[in-house]
Amino acid sequence: METYGGRRNQAERDAMTVEVGYALCSALFxxxxxxxxxxxxxxxxxxxxxVEKLLVRVGLTIAPVVFAARVVSVLVRFRRESRQPSQPGRTNPDS
Structure with missing residues (x-):
């Protein structure tokens, strides 16, 4: 995502799709x-x-919180890492 608010190319859209899928799957797990x-x-x-009722209710309360926290943390980390160049100050090896 080189330009803020600009159009994304196919590779950037694919990377975001993969990252969202990873976030959802890892959060579900x-x-x-x-x-x-x-x-x-x-x-x-x-x-x-x-005790049985309490354990089930605590599990049902904590699981969605962990799910949401995992999704948010993965997507925030992806957004933060995608803004930074992979090798600052170095040229592309293909050029």
């Missing part, structure tokens, strides 16, 4: 692992009613 770690014991073992 992180949220699922967290939910499994928190609510898994309640789903696998016979626990007292209040």
């Amino acid at each position: 992180a949220a699922a692992v967290l939910f499994g770690a928190v609510a898994g014991p309640a789903l696998l073992f016979e626990l007292p009613g209040i």
Whole structure:
């Protein structure tokens, strides 16, 4: 993204598409692992009613927060890295 607010070329659009896909997939994985770690014991073992309900609710509360935080962090990092040249002060090796 060389020009701010300008049109993006195909490579930049493809890079953004891949990054959004990565952000969504990694966030889904992180949220699922967290939910499994928190609510898994309640789903696998016979626990007292209040403990079982509490673990499931905590898992259902934390998983979307982790999902959103992961998506935002990946996309913010991508945006920050895409503005900086990969090798400042050096010419393109193809030129």
